[in-house]
Amino acid sequence: MDRRSFFKKAGAAGVGAAAATALAAPAIAQSNPKVTWRIASSFPKSLDTIYGGAEVFSKMLSEATDGNFQVQVFAAGEIVPGLQAADAAANGTVEGCHTVAYYYVGKDPTWALGAAVPFALNARGMNAWHYHGGGIALFNEFLAKQGLYGLPGGNTGVQMGGWFRKEINTVADLQGLKMRIGGFAGQVLSKLGVVPQQIAGGDIYPALEKGTIDAAEWVGPYDDEKLGFQKVAPYYYYPGFWEGGPTVHLMFNKAKYEELSPAYKSLVHTAAQAADANMLQKYDYLNPTAIKNLVANGAQLRPFSQEILSASFDAANEVYADVEGKNPDFKKIWESIKAFRKDYYVNMQIAEYNYDTFMMIQQRGSKL
Template sequence: MNRRRFVAGAPLAAAAATTLAAPAIAQTMPELRWRMASSFPKSLDTIYGAGEHVAKRVAALTDNKFQIRTFAAGEIVPAFGTVDAVQQGTIECAHTASYYFVGKDPTFAFDGTVPFGMNFRQLNAWLNAGGGHEVMREFFEGYNIVSLQAGNTGAQMGGWFRKEIRNVEDLKGLKFRIGGFAGNVIQKLGAVPQQIAGGDIYASLERGTIDAAEWIGPYDDEKLGFNRVAPFYYYPGWWEGGLNLSLHINKAKYDELPAIYKETLNSACRDATIETMAKYDAQNPPALRRLLANGTQLRPFPRDVMQACYRATFELYDETAAANPRFKKVYDHFKAFRDTQLQWFRVAENSYDSFVYLMQAQEQQAPAGGQPRR
């Protein structure tokens, strides 16, 4: 045996073995081509980008065997037509916010966000460790849909108004573009909710077809140009403490997937949730500074408005639960978890945050070289 030839050939043999192994594994994976309809405009690299992120991760993790092509709102399906398209199997999946479909059943809202509900971390805990996914899965089966968590915006702003909101009376007759269950709440207080897709809000606000509009927060709102047609920017968005975005998948198509592709989709969606939340947290602060520098007038909602909305919200929850057993089942589970979360966050998270915010404010007010006020 020629020892030199054996040693010299060893790396080549190893490389050959590696080359042969990869295709053997790849051959067991079917090639799939799916279409994903988004409910969001392509101009928003954050919320629309979350769907793109899922598609890119799925392709990367499957060596391009499983590819999902993403389409913006209106390209193949209207922004608010995605549930019907997924349910009927017209498309394999859609990236959307489930609360858009409360007109079909208000229970959809719990998969997105509800007024005075939970923030991102609390909702994430309910869905992934508190049984939320399980109770929602049963609901979605009635629509032939599997829903996966695929992004979050965090707490949102209260929207753009052409006129100031000074009290509850100012809500009466107000034509307000607002998403989800909150539309029912403000209607209870005399406002007129409008459901308008993100890409169409600016034109409606500019023409005066609507008096106010909420979308997400400074980064996206600046991109859509709302500050050019409405001067007053209100906070907080009491109806969106943390909007969960979802990938709706046709259940039959999902069930057909190999186990490795199902896990790939789940992994990509979890990654998109972290990525999207990070983008909003990084990009909203500088965007807000730019808006204020350009003349935006920042306003908190008056206390009596917040209190009236809070009371109307929980009255409406009780009324809806009494009339809709699907809503009641999810609401009871959701509210029990929310109550324990609020108790815990009030002790640890909120007390920590409140102290840090107070100290920062005092330091900013202290004279140069002086000590912050105690």
């Protein structure tokens, strides 16, 4: 065999061996391709539980892919202001965001339905509707028009009704009350005489202290305890009927999401659902200690009167009827939520309600 023929055959053999290797090793690597995303959060790191939902999501994706799917989370203000997180994801500034859809109700009231509106569902009900009642698909029909794809990525559970400088017992007490509250809740309460105020979280305490506002809603015991509202507005009302089960969303730039492999899409869904469950579980664990601490430090718990709740419920239905008549996207999703809500509360008042009520009586009797 001449030298030229030898090298020609050897080269062909080498190529064949390399091809065989390429079919073996890269096939594994290709199942976990390198992906790097950035997520803009609407929350500061100081709200560790709600901000932490995006970190749980990121950690799970990294661990499940041997570090090949990396998601870096940025707190509110690090890339864009918190209330612009969804816009940044939609326009491609970042690949995703961790936010609450009702922040964008000014664009279209339909946004709020993916998160929470007054007198809708509690956290458990919202999750049931999202995961098994077609809620995720319905809301994504709307989000697709915004260039986004969204998944539930957290829930706080029913929130508190907020901090008040004085007691409110009747609808008449709401007349002229300046309250830090927005979105649908602000529209509903304005029908009862409340004057809604849009104030950033860091400005609430001084506004209450100076009397610039009379009341403010925030989140719930664990997050509220950090801000010391009880020192300037001691009456802590409940429930926050406008946020019975507010869903926090992970939203992704739709084009970027569609680029993912089927395996990665599945992992994104799994990690998002884990973050969703983890946040609610963490709040459920932390809030009991926080509410005891708040009361020990001067918070005075007060339930909203049935008069106020009933008047607010009627006002909410007036708002919904008006919006439904003008907005087909809103109407489609709200009708789905309402249909499930009716059946959900039939079931919840049987075993769940009676068991919980009995156990609460035992707790009040110091038997637990």
